[in-house]
Amino acid sequence: MLTKENIENSLAKLRPFLKEDEGDIELVEIGDDGIIKVRFLGSCQICPLSSMTLRAGIERALMKEFPTIKRIEAVS
Numbered sequence: 001m002l003t004k005e006n007i008e009n010s011l012a013k014l015r016p017f018l019k020e021d022e023g024d025i026e027l028v029e030i031g032d033d034g035i036i037k038v039r040f041l042g043s044c045q046i047c048p049l050s051s052m053t054l055r056a057g058i059e060r061a062l063m064k065e066f067p068t069i070k071r072i073e074a075v076s
Helices: 004-019 050-065
Strands: 023-030 035-042 071-074
Touching: 004 023, 004 035, 004 050, 035 050, 050 071
Parallel strands: 035 071
Antiparallel strands: 023 035
């Protein structure tokens, strides 16, 4: 089920990898349409590889755990 608590728990598992590089991620919105909006923080905001981290890491992990997610979007 897509709840704020469930998504936050999943993001908590991914945060250590981001924090290794002085970055972090924040849940912004869970849309009724299955689109999750997140915001990169710290060094992830300016990292040229953040889009790859979003797609290959965060989106893949969350979609595996929550099949109803359609996509993850980064917002500023």
